[in-house]
Amino acid sequence: MLTPLFATSQIVGQPSVVVIEDTSTGTDAAVSERRIYLQKADGTYLRPEGTTTDYISWPVGTTTKSISVLDRDYALNVVVLWVSSGGATLYTKAQLLLFTLHLEQFYYDLTQTQSGAPRIVEDTRYYDSKIKLRCSLDEAANAVSIGEDIYSAQAALDRGQFLLDHQTLFF
Amino acid sequence: MATVLTIPTILNIARGSGYMVANDIARGALSGEKLDPRWALRLYLERKAVEWMWALAPAYEGLPARANYLYALCGGYGRMAAAVLAGGATGTVVTPTAPDPTSGSGTPGSFVYLIPITGADFNKTTLTEGRATRYDNPDIVGEQLEVYWNGVNRYLEAGEFAYTPTGINVLLEGFDALTSHADASFKIYIVHPNVTVGGTVVSGPGGESGGTSIAYEVDGTYAIPAGSVLESVVILPGTNTSVKIGSTAGGEDVMPETAVTTEGYMVVLNLFSRTGRTLYFTGLNAGSTIVFFQKTVNLS
Numbered sequence: 001m002l003t004p005l006f007a008t009s010q011i012v013g014q015p016s017v018v019v020i021e022d023t024s025t026g027t028d029a030a031v032s033e034r035r036i037y038l039q040k041a042d043g044t045y046l047r048p049e050g051t052t053t054d055y056i057s058w059p060v061g062t063t064t065k066s067i068s069v070l071d072r073d074y075a076l077n078v079v080v081l082w083v084s085s086g087g088a089t090l091y092t093k094a095q096l097l098l099f100t101l102h103l104e105q106f107y108y109d110l111t112q113t114q115s116g117a118p119r120i121v122e123d124t125r126y127y128d129s130k131i132k133l134r135c136s137l138d139e140a141a142n143a144v145s146i147g148e149d150i151y152s153a154q155a156a157l158d159r160g161q162f163l164l165d166h167q168t169l170f171f
Numbered sequence: 172m173a174t175v176l177t178i179p180t181i182l183n184i185a186r187g188s189g190y191m192v193a194n195d196i197a198r199g200a201l202s203g204e205k206l207d208p209r210w211a212l213r214l215y216l217e218r219k220a221v222e223w224m225w226a227l228a229p230a231y232e233g234l235p236a237r238a239n240y241l242y243a244l245c246g247g248y249g250r251m252a253a254a255v256l257a258g259g260a261t262g263t264v265v266t267p268t269a270p271d272p273t274s275g276s277g278t279p280g281s282f283v284y285l286i287p288i289t290g291a292d293f294n295k296t297t298l299t300e301g302r303a304t305r306y307d308n309p310d311i312v313g314e315q316l317e318v319y320w321n322g323v324n325r326y327l328e329a330g331e332f333a334y335t336p337t338g339i340n341v342l343l344e345g346f347d348a349l350t351s352h353a354d355a356s357f358k359i360y361i362v363h364p365n366v367t368v369g370g371t372v373v374s375g376p377g378g379e380s381g382g383t384s385i386a387y388e389v390d391g392t393y394a395i396p397a398g399s400v401l402e403s404v405v406i407l408p409g410t411n412t413s414v415k416i417g418s419t420a421g422g423e424d425v426m427p428e429t430a431v432t433t434e435g436y437m438v439v440l441n442l443f444s445r446t447g448r449t450l451y452f453t454g455l456n457a458g459s460t461i462v463f464f465q466k467t468v469n470l471s
């Protein structure tokens with residue numbers, strides 16, 4: 001009998017990579033494969049290039065799986081299925097999770113820039129924009145932790161992404 | 172003596188400074204001293220950046236500089252927050268004093284400066300997940316160590332490095348002496364090298380006024396450093412017992428078996444050692460303490 005569970009993490013310097021770790025307890029010999037679904041707020045699925053299925057296959061026998069799939073930050077409904085050799089789903093675990101390394105790294109880099117050139121904060125729009133970026137990240141986190149609301153979370157990340165995409169205008 | 176604030180301390184100071192400056196801004200808006208109305212906001216924004224990176228990758232290159240920038244932004248409120256953190260009364264942040272390399276040669280109970288190393292000294296063949304994290308040196312094997320890394324401006328804490336059969340392994344996520352931290356600078360100290368068996372230093376280093384007090388729970392040893400004179404010891408057993416001191420385990424060539432009560436017993440030894448010598452204390456029991464009076468001899 002398996003108690004399904006997984007955890008995710010990201011690595012500084014590799015914002016496109018999501019690392020998934022199987023933290024399940026117990027064993028079940030009938031499990032022959034795991035399948036990872038990274039579902040976006042619009043209902044579609046993130047998958048690495050070349051993957052033809054909505055899911056990403058994760059063979060049993062490995063504890064962690066690194067997937068390079070995040071072209072930007074997302075709120076994702078991460079679903080892992082533990083399936084049998086016949087393809088029947090034996091266990092399911094789903095979690096609504098935030099992946100914010102692109103924006104957080106950008107935010108940190110702004111502070112890094114400031115400490116090297118402190119007068120940049122005197123630029124008219126600088127702090128207005130930085131506040132918006134911080135709020136976007138906090139709002140996304142709150143939307144997930146308080147509201148379990150993937151749409152609002154993604155909308156907040158989109159607002160942050162706009163600042164990142166047009167950083168020469170805002171910072 | 173200047174002390175280096177750790178990043179967690181700076182984060183705490185920034186948290187405290189944030190609410191203090193926000194209160195002052197609110198109170199002083201009409202007739203008080205003019206404060207930057209965005210000061211608290213800035214503190215919050217910059218703290219979040221440092222806080223995030225510290226949680227995710229405390230070894231991230233340049234993070235201490237970002238933290239120092241945050242501390243600078245706290246201004247005078249940083250000192251007030253530090254006082255609050257120190258207990259709310261007076262004073263400032265309590266940070267441990269760095270070991271004194273010059274006191275290690277002959278003073279029991281102190282740190283002994285061993286060797287400064289850089290990323291270049293790390294083992295480049297035995298890798299951890301492709302990263303060079305191991306430093307091997309037979310001189311530090313089996314010793315209690317304190318490891319200071321300039322990259323984080325503090326001693327590594329429990330869980331941030333591990334002892335290995337050949338040295339140490341730096342566990343900080345992202346640390347890699349092969350690439351990103353090739354120029355990292357460490358100082359490794361052996362803690363209390365004179366206590367080898369059964370003892371725990373509870374005070375010291377000792378001077379002429381008080382000696383160095385070492386707690387023992389069972390029979391133990393004491394190493395007289397090279398070039399030192401152990402003038403006398405005061406033995407304070409946990410309960411009445413008989414104690415003997417020798418050059419070998421169970422020996423009594425230094426002091427024959429002697430009844431010692433909890434009142435204490437002082438014995439003058441005047442033992443000089445040019446190359447170092449270990450004394451064995453037999454008969455100690457739980458709660459025992461021995462105070463050592465020792466001097467370093469100038470042999471030059």
